[in-house]
Amino acid sequence: MNKSIVKKRILTGDRPTGRLHLGHYVGSLRNRVRLQDEYECFFIIADLHTLTTRPGRTEELKENIKQLVLDYLSVGIDPKKATIYVQSQIPEAAELAVIFGNLTTVPRLERVPTLKDVMRDSHIQIPSFGLLGYPVLQAADILMVRANLVPVGRDQASHIEVTREIAREFNKLYGVHIGKSTPGVNELHTGSVSGGDGQVFPIPEALIPEDIGTLPGTDGKAKMSKSVGNVINLSDDSETVKKQVMGMYTDPKRVHGDEPGNVENNPVFIYLDAFSQSEKSKSKVKELKDRYKNGTVKDVEVKEFLVQVLEEFLQPLRGRREEYEKQPELVEKILKEGTESAREEAKKTLSLVRAAMKIEYF
Numbered sequence: 001m002n003k004s005i006v007k008k009r010i011l012t013g014d015r016p017t018g019r020l021h022l023g024h025y026v027g028s029l030r031n032r033v034r035l036q037d038e039y040e041c042f043f044i045i046a047d048l049h050t051l052t053t054r055p056g057r058t059e060e061l062k063e064n065i066k067q068l069v070l071d072y073l074s075v076g077i078d079p080k081k082a083t084i085y086v087q088s089q090i091p092e093a094a095e096l097a098v099i100f101g102n103l104t105t106v107p108r109l110e111r112v113p114t115l116k117d118v119m120r121d122s123h124i125q126i127p128s129f130g131l132l133g134y135p136v137l138q139a140a141d142i143l144m145v146r147a148n149l150v151p152v153g154r155d156q157a158s159h160i161e162v163t164r165e166i167a168r169e170f171n172k173l174y175g176v177h178i179g180k181s182t183p184g185v186n187e188l189h190t191g192s193v194s195g196g197d198g199q200v201f202p203i204p205e206a207l208i209p210e211d212i213g214t215l216p217g218t219d220g221k222a223k224m225s226k227s228v229g230n231v232i233n234l235s236d237d238s239e240t241v242k243k244q245v246m247g248m249y250t251d252p253k254r255v256h257g258d259e260p261g262n263v264e265n266n267p268v269f270i271y272l273d274a275f276s277q278s279e280k281s282k283s284k285v286k287e288l289k290d291r292y293k294n295g296t297v298k299d300v301e302v303k304e305f306l307v308q309v310l311e312e313f314l315q316p317l318r319g320r321r322e323e324y325e326k327q328p329e330l331v332e333k334i335l336k337e338g339t340e341s342a343r344e345e346a347k348k349t350l351s352l353v354r355a356a357m358k359i360e361y362f
């Protein structure tokens, strides 16, 4: 690739709270695998963000981080193309969050809709300073690498909006102090969406997938969720997958296999549509849908086919996961090197920030 063409930069990531499931794959992971060829990708493992709801469970983080990296690698995220790193090992991000905390207001953060959702789901009556500041820390993650695009689910859009406001406010307050004469600024990656000269931060954009709805849970609820137990994890073995699928909800109104059934909003068919890859599978799905609508197929036959489709999808993931599981030092190296290179970016950003703010004294 021509070196003068700067690839746009992407940042996204996850909190290490447990295994990733099929819903994560459909909603974000498969998109990341595509994006890593076209963009310079950073994938953050946001362990500090877990403190906002579970500050007392830090002993789980190490294992969760390892499993998250394995989930990433298993779906085909390629450490040669993308930078995978751990948030807490980059102190510059925390420093940036302190600065950014002064560029937004308490009522603004109280209006972020995810705050109420998280408080309800985690049974929190009064938010901590850290929970209220969740979007501020996320803004620090994003702007720390001066990302242009942030692929996230719709639920995160409000956080990216806060990030944009903070970036604009920073540029407005301090941007004029920085220009062509500031050492290093022109070599830095600010991407084409940045405000150009005099702007420290590009204004990042959320990249929200439009075509796909959320994958429902195996119980037909709107979303897969670990706490509900309606998930199929990317790391589940064949037996577990089979058990989950055979217990899945279908059309609740259909009692017998010889009654016409509903294919839309039927989780079994939604999964079949999402995971059938070969032409052969796809035409089989079409046939099953027709027979389902006519009342000439039993649920169990459709489910058995779904087991087959999911196995076909999961088999290569399991293969890659096993390969990496056999080499824990390699997994650690990937994470360590990713974190080192993200930290290099963080240091560059922080020196830009300090120069712009005129807070470099020694």
Ligand code: TRP
Binding pocket: 011, 012, 013, 014, 015, 044, 046, 049, 137, 138, 141, 142, 150, 152, 156
């Ligand atoms: N808040 C995100 C989530 O819960 C995780 C996250 C932390 C993130 N920092 C980020 C996502 C920066 C995108 C960009 O899913």
